[in-house]
Amino acid sequence: MMKYLSLIIILAGAYLAVPLQFGGNDYVIxxxxxxxxxxxxxxxxxxxxxxxxxxxxxxxxFFGVGAYGSxxxxxxxxxxxxxxxxxxxxxxxxxxxxxxPTLRLRGPYFALAMLAFAEIFRxxxxxxxxxxxxxxxxxxxxxxPTVFGFDFGSRLGGYFVVLTLVLLTVFVYWLxxxxxxxxxxxxxxxxxxxxxxxxVNATRLKAAVLVVxxxxxxxxxxFNAHYINFLEPDYAFNGSWxxxxxxxxxxxxxxxxxxxxxxxxxxxxxDQFVFKAIMPSGHQLILGxxxxxxxxxxxxxxxxxxxxxFRKEAGDAAHP
Amino acid sequence: xxxRMISSVLALTLGLGAANAxxxxxxxxxxxxxxxxxxxxxxxxxxxxxxxxxxxxxxxHTVKVITIDDESQPxxxxxxxxxxxxxxxxxxxxxxxxxxxxxxxxxxxxxGKVYMTxxxxxxxxxxxxxxTFFRISNATGYAKALAGLSDTLDLQSFSLIYSTRESTAxxxxxxxxxxxxxxxxxxxxxxxxxxxxxxxxxxxxxxQDRPEAIAMVGYENDYVGIIRAAKVLKPDAKAIMxxxxxxxxxxxxxxxxxxxxxxxxxPLPYPAQFNTPEEQTFAEAYKEMHNKxxxxxxxxxxxxxxxxxNAVAEAYDAGTLNSGGVQDALRKTEHDTLIGKVIFDExxxxxxxxxxMAQHQDGAVAIVWPKESATAEARxxxxxx
Numbered sequence: 001m002m003k004y005l006s007l008i009i010i011l012a013g014a015y016l017a018v019p020l021q022f023g024g025n026d027y028v029i030x031x032x033x034x035x036x037x038x039x040x041x042x043x044x045x046x047x048x049x050x051x052x053x054x055x056x057x058x059x060x061x062f063f064g065v066g067a068y069g070s071x072x073x074x075x076x077x078x079x080x081x082x083x084x085x086x087x088x089x090x091x092x093x094x095x096x097x098x099x100x101p102t103l104r105l106r107g108p109y110f111a112l113a114m115l116a117f118a119e120i121f122r123x124x125x126x127x128x129x130x131x132x133x134x135x136x137x138x139x140x141x142x143x144x145p146t147v148f149g150f151d152f153g154s155r156l157g158g159y160f161v162v163l164t165l166v167l168l169t170v171f172v173y174w175l176x177x178x179x180x181x182x183x184x185x186x187x188x189x190x191x192x193x194x195x196x197x198x199x200v201n202a203t204r205l206k207a208a209v210l211v212v213x214x215x216x217x218x219x220x221x222x223f224n225a226h227y228i229n230f231l232e233p234d235y236a237f238n239g240s241w242x243x244x245x246x247x248x249x250x251x252x253x254x255x256x257x258x259x260x261x262x263x264x265x266x267x268x269x270x271d272q273f274v275f276k277a278i279m280p281s282g283h284q285l286i287l288g289x290x291x292x293x294x295x296x297x298x299x300x301x302x303x304x305x306x307x308x309x310f311r312k313e314a315g316d317a318a319h320p
Numbered sequence: 321x322x323x324r325m326i327s328s329v330l331a332l333t334l335g336l337g338a339a340n341a342x343x344x345x346x347x348x349x350x351x352x353x354x355x356x357x358x359x360x361x362x363x364x365x366x367x368x369x370x371x372x373x374x375x376x377x378x379x380x381h382t383v384k385v386i387t388i389d390d391e392s393q394p395x396x397x398x399x400x401x402x403x404x405x406x407x408x409x410x411x412x413x414x415x416x417x418x419x420x421x422x423x424x425x426x427x428x429x430x431x432g433k434v435y436m437t438x439x440x441x442x443x444x445x446x447x448x449x450x451x452t453f454f455r456i457s458n459a460t461g462y463a464k465a466l467a468g469l470s471d472t473l474d475l476q477s478f479s480l481i482y483s484t485r486e487s488t489a490x491x492x493x494x495x496x497x498x499x500x501x502x503x504x505x506x507x508x509x510x511x512x513x514x515x516x517x518x519x520x521x522x523x524x525x526x527x528q529d530r531p532e533a534i535a536m537v538g539y540e541n542d543y544v545g546i547i548r549a550a551k552v553l554k555p556d557a558k559a560i561m562x563x564x565x566x567x568x569x570x571x572x573x574x575x576x577x578x579x580x581x582x583x584x585x586x587p588l589p590y591p592a593q594f595n596t597p598e599e600q601t602f603a604e605a606y607k608e609m610h611n612k613x614x615x616x617x618x619x620x621x622x623x624x625x626x627x628x629x630n631a632v633a634e635a636y637d638a639g640t641l642n643s644g645g646v647q648d649a650l651r652k653t654e655h656d657t658l659i660g661k662v663i664f665d666e667x668x669x670x671x672x673x674x675x676x677m678a679q680h681q682d683g684a685v686a687i688v689w690p691k692e693s694a695t696a697e698a699r700x701x702x703x704x705x
Contacts, residue, residue: 027402136486139422140448230423281353281389
């Protein structure tokens with residue numbers, strides 16, 4: 001009951017309090033949108049890492065493919081923006097099938113193979129000039145539309161869209177996690193050999209979760225393309241889309257449902273609003289120190305640490 | 321309570337506020353870190369000098385320039401514009417690289433405020449139908465300068481090495497068109513912006529192309545990589561030339577073994593020779609603020625800054641800041657500047673933009689083209705290897 005109440009309060013805060021408080025300040029909303037974009041990728045990345053134990057360094061590939069797919073469909077095929085975003089996710093999901101040979105690999109080999117795929121897609125985006133305009137990129141990508149008089153192309157409109165996308169991503173993660181397949185995937189994270197012994201089709205499940213993770217990352221890339229109205233290969237396939245998501249997920253606790261979201265919001269917002277104000281150039285240094293501290297003192301992330309503190313305090317209160 | 325606390329902290333960190341009656345707030349979004357930092361810092365120095373000169377000479381208004389580092393990233397550039405707007409900026413200046421200027425100027429257009437730059441030359445930037453976008457430089461001016469010098473030197477064959485980025489590819493395309501129309505031989509060598517080893521390209525140029533001149537359209541790290549590879553392979557060329565960020569004192573200072581005899585675009589020589597009162601005012605203010613001789617990035621930053629400050633002040637006096645007064649002030653007249661007359665067309669492009677060619681000559685940057693602006697004879701044939 002307490003859990004649902006907390007969720008309702010968080011949702012009310014996200015959909016009502018934040019717009020009411022900061023809706024008039026494009027800068028603040030813009031930074032929150034960027035943080036939520038990272039949050040969406042972080043959840044999709046954590047899904048692959050937690051369910052199936054696949055640590056990917058190449059999620060920027062899916063982000064970039066989704067972004068280019070959606071932008072090109074909207075610009076060249078005249079598809080409306082919202083269906084284009086969905087199609088961008090589908091394209092990223094389909095493209096992830098090309099990366100499936102990497103499922104034979106484990107640990108750092110899988111991570112590096114995915115990194116190589118991200119580089120391959122970046123180079124493809126540069127070389128396929130007839131389609132992507134190469135390194136020149138795409139300018140003036142169609143904005144999010146106005147629907148029933150509400151301009152989703154505004155900063156506040158973008159906020160509502162990305163917030164909804166992140167919540168849907170978390171919901172998909174929750175659904176998969178609570179199915180028997182989710183249990184099998186989590187077991188594979190600890191020992192894939194043990195799950196094979198009891199008859200789990202590990203390859204099929206890993207392939208399925210890879211497609212879902214790629215789809216969700218592609219959706220975030222597609223949203224970003226229409227939000228910022230610009231794409232170039234170095235931007236769309238930039239490794240920072242992966243590293244920031246990994247940092248956020250590990251900071252918040254990548255084995256928890258909300259950890260990646262909390263991690264992304266804290267890492268990005270504190271960096272931009274506090275550290276950058278203190279240190280306009282080189283503010284990432286402070287962030288790096290903070291991350292190192294979290295990893296050293298709470299390897300499972302911030303949310304599990306807070307939860308254990310909360311439980312300890314509740315226990316102390318119950319048994320003084 | 322929590323929301324109030326958060327908003328208070330944000331208000332403090334963001335420094336929200338509006339312009340005073342006579343203090344005009346200008347936002348400067350510029351790369352001070354990241355891949356474009358060297359160019360961004362040069363431009364920023366010029367903008368700061370423009371603010372100092374304006375504040376000392378205008379008599380009626382002063383400007384306050386708030387600068388935000390866009391970290392050479394498009395998304396951070398958009399965030400910078402929005403933050404500057406929240407801090408009361410009346411117009412924006414800065415930006416380096418068409419890939420960053422594109423989304424940043426889109427954001428400025430949405431806010432209905434003028435965006436002025438000298439750091440992006442891609443033609444598409446001025447073909448988006450934006451009403452608030454202005455720039456003092458463009459691809460045509462750079463291409464014409466290189467072509468003009470090569471005519472003077474009577475060069476007949478070229479290996480054209482260029483980055484596949486929008487602006488560089490565009491200048492390269494213009495050069496190819498000009499040279500091909502003149503019946504000259506051009507061999508193209510496009511390269512990915514992430515390439516650092518140019519030896520394979522130079523090897524091909526040496527053995528297959530055998531050009532009279534090597535032309536480069538890229539950025540500082542590209543030039544350094546290309547000339548380094550040329551020093552190793554020593555192609556039999558008579559000249560090597562490039563575009564922006566090449567004929568600068570900073571490049572000589574950092575890479576003296578690579579720069580001698582290299583040609584690049586530059587509006588003024590180095591050590592600079594300032595003759596008109598405006599040039600002398602600029603030079604004195606620049607030396608006072610930065611304790612060094614100005615380079616072309618500083619000059620461009622100064623020109624774009626001063627043009628914008630004057631236009632904002634004019635619109636402020638006319639009470640038309642919120643009704644397109646700044647863009648009207650920029651478009652309605654010719655502006656005499658350090659880089660010559662600036663005339664903006666409907667798309668915000670400076671139709672009068674023309675560049676000069678300079679050559680690194682033992683630590684000096686000598687203007688060698690056009691003839692009427694030359695400060696020294698071109699050394700020809702001459703290459704750094």
